[in-house]
Every structure is written in structure tokens, then in C-alpha cells.
Amino acid sequence: MALDTLKTRHHLLALFDRYGALLTDHQQQVLDLYLRSDWSLAEIATHQHTSRAAVHDLIRRSTRALDDYEQRLGLLAEAHKRRRAVDALERQLGVLRRRMTRLSV
Numbered sequence: 001m002a003l004d005t006l007k008t009r010h011h012l013l014a015l016f017d018r019y020g021a022l023l024t025d026h027q028q029q030v031l032d033l034y035l036r037s038d039w040s041l042a043e044i045a046t047h048q049h050t051s052r053a054a055v056h057d058l059i060r061r062s063t064r065a066l067d068d069y070e071q072r073l074g075l076l077a078e079a080h081k082r083r084r085a086v087d088a089l090e091r092q093l094g095v096l097r098r099r100m101t102r103l104s105v
Contacts, residue, residue, distance in 0.1 A: 015066040018076050027062040034059055
């Protein structure tokens with residue numbers, strides 16, 4: 001999974017929000033800086049007193065872990081499924097309300 005696209009970043013943030021607590025404290029700190037604070041790999045490396053490559057590797061392993069949690073548990077997919085069902089019900093309710101308004105006139 002490419003780390004640079006906006007869509008990927010949004011997906012990773014959603015995974016991090018859902019499963020971040022399952023990561024180590026260090027993984028959480030680095031991903032928080034990378035995803036939420038939008039720090040570069042070089043900035044994180046300087047802050048963590050390590051190399052840019054080490055930070056890149058940690059982010060890659062951490063995001064793979066998040067993807068693995070989603071594959072196994074499916075909580076994010078289930079939340080999206082519920083959101084789509086609620087949206088469909090809201091649309092149907094809107095149609096029914098409009099029909100009731102026309103009938104009551």
C-alpha cells in the first residue's frame with residue numbers, strides 16, 4: 001500500500017483510529033506524528049534519534065499490522081456497511097415523508 005496518496009492516508013487514519021490501541025506505544029507515537037501531525041520521515045527520524053529508513057520500516061510494519069487487524073476483525077468494513085444501511089434507510093424515510101406530505105394536502 002502506497003503511503004503517499006490522500007485516499008490511502010484517510011484509510012490509514014481510519015484504521016489507526018479503530019485499531020491503534022493494539023499497536024505498541026512506539027508504533028502509536030510514530031504513526032500519530034506521521035498521519036495526524038503530517039511530519040515527514042526525516043522529521044520523525046530526527047525526533048526519534050534514528051534513521052529515515054528505520055522510520056519508514058516502522059511505519060510500513062505498523063500499517064501492515066493495522067491492515068492485518070482489519071482483515072481479521074473487519075470492524076471498519078462493518079462500520080461502513082452499517083453507515084450505508086443507515087443512509088439507505090434515511091433516503092427511504094425521506095421518500096415516505098414526501099409521500100405523506102402530498103397525501104395530507
